[in-house]
Amino acid sequence: MEHTSLLERILRGVALTLVVIFFMFPIVWIFMMSFQTNETILRIPPQLIFEPTLANYTALITGKLMTAAGTLDIAFMRNLWNSVFLSVTSVAVSLLLGVPAAYAFARHKFRGSEDIAFTLLSFRFAPALLVLLPLTLYFQKLGLANTYIGLIWVYQLICLPLILWIVRGYFEDIPADIEYAYRIGGHSWFATFRKIALPLAGPGIAAAGLLAFIFAWNNFVFALVLASADKQPVTVGALAFITSSGIQYGQISAAIVLSITPTLALALYAQRYLVEGLSLGAVKG
Amino acid sequence: MSASALTISGVDKFYGPIDRGVHAVKNLTMEIGKGEIVALLGSSGCGKTSTLRMIAGFEEVSRGTIAVAGRKVHTLPPVRRNVAMAFEGYSLYPPLTVRENMAFALKAARLPRSEVDAKVASIAKLLEIEDILERYPSSISGGQQQRASLGRALIREADLHLLDEPMGQLEPQLRAVLRGRIKHFIKERGLTAILVTHDQTEANALADRIAVMEGGVLQQFDTPDRLKERPANLFTGTFVGEPPMNVFEAFVGTAAGRINLRLPDGLSLDYDKDAFSAPVRDQLLSRERVVIGIRPYAVRRSKEGVPARVSANQWLGDQTHIAADFAGGSLVLVEHDRTRLDLGAPINVSIDPKNLHVFDQASGMAISHGMELA
Structure with a gap:
């Protein structure tokens, strides 16, 4: 253990608390809003003490939104399911395509390999809005607009370069001789990939997958344009709360709480992999 | 000399396009008999490691042929060449203990558990790593990792054992002891070994014949005595011998x-x-x-x-x-x-x-x- 004086520890604690409060405040505030009605939320001045209500969550889960103008159907649970389905499938497809590709780029230098890798990365440079118009036209021609397959395909623009480039770095960090040692011991390159390279890059792959999942989950603009109501993820679905009779802050907050919960849970679960993944370089070959 | 364990004929190695890339090994021809220990000796960048890796199959042969025990292998993947290798960078599998690392090399041979244990024990004794068998590579010293890596190569039965700088990280006393033991081990089992080194003491002590390389060219391939007494050219003359000629x-x-x-x-x-x-x-x-x-x-x-x-x-x-x-x-x-x-x-x-x-x-x-x- 490092030795620190009492004063130093107190100061450090205070500083950390300030930072945590600063960053956590919006989330805490949203969490509190999700248990309030629009009236209590919009009180001026805002108050910390209120009578909690589960009405927002009930409305979201039952899909019936009561407004001053009447009852409104909302498809939030459907949106949430869409988000889960789209993100999980996109990341799975990206991992399936990206991890072997990353391995190939890391281990085999061939003519144009750098160019191809860079082209794949460049997908992330293009502003989404610039790509969207031609993409929409093509997708309508091909019958891919408003399909899960079409959306998952477009989501590869987000996930694939990310996974490819992060995982490639991890593969490059594994000394090639470890794989050679395995191959010369009487194993094929595919067995080497499965038994040596994949496990050693495992934490990196998990980290890349998690990041890709978060990016896919947070995507808004592709789904907004390419999907209709029944295929929309939560990010787009939240627009439904801006109704003719006003903005439903309570429901929006509850929707946010529900939609960040899966990513948060996943991040907490995968935290140890992330840390392991980042310290992989410390393992001597 | 008995049957040939390794025949290298007219081998060239280019990094990059043939005839235009870096010419690392130039028209190398040599023959190694079964049961021989041969050292590839030269300074850094002389092509000795490239040669070893071509024999193992990690580098493509740009031109020429390599045959192990009479079998042409230079187009085969490493798995089908039946050679064992100890790597300069040790290359132990990080998630496995030293014991598992060494036993792992025997996996393909599908031996009974008791035989594997006996082999690991005897090699560990030979290399003085018995006390670290249950440790992981990241928790042992460089010298210990090197011995574990050497053990992983020696434990296997192969037509050819390739040792890349096998003792570079060891302390001088231990190195001297192990040299003798390893030579005895190799000779006793009739193994054929090629070691790459830049240390002439090591080459002299271990090898039956030494191949001196410089600039990708085999300068002389001869016994340690003849290298000293009858150097074929000025390079071998000045390279072999301490202090130099x-x-x-x-x-x-x-x-x-x-x-x-x-x-x-x-x-x-x-x-x-x-x-x-x-x-x-x-x-x-x-x-x-x-x-x-x-x-x-x-x-x-x-x-x-x-x-x-x-x-x-x-x-x-x-x-x-x-x-x-x-x-x-x-x-x-x-x-x-x-x-x-x-x-x-x-x-x-x-x-x-x-x-x-x-x-x-x-x-x-x-x-x-x-x-x-x-």
């Missing part, structure tokens, strides 16, 4: 029935014509300029002789290395007694023609060693 350019002249080898700074080595054997004398007299080489052990101090001036004097505990300014260069001589000579002290040296190595001035190829033609 003294080398001077000389003009060949004759005067009054004597042969003079005129050195820079107006110095001259004078010999009676009959001091050389007839063929050597003819060779000498047919040339105007040669390069002469003298091993430091063969330089004698004498009353008569060519003058030199002491520039350094080191007592190494068992011998003295004296460096002297001589003929525009530096001459090193070794004496077995402790010699007290001050810096700048004048000495006279003489060189017996029996100890003279003569090389061609242009090509560097050996002309004669002592009384015999090269």
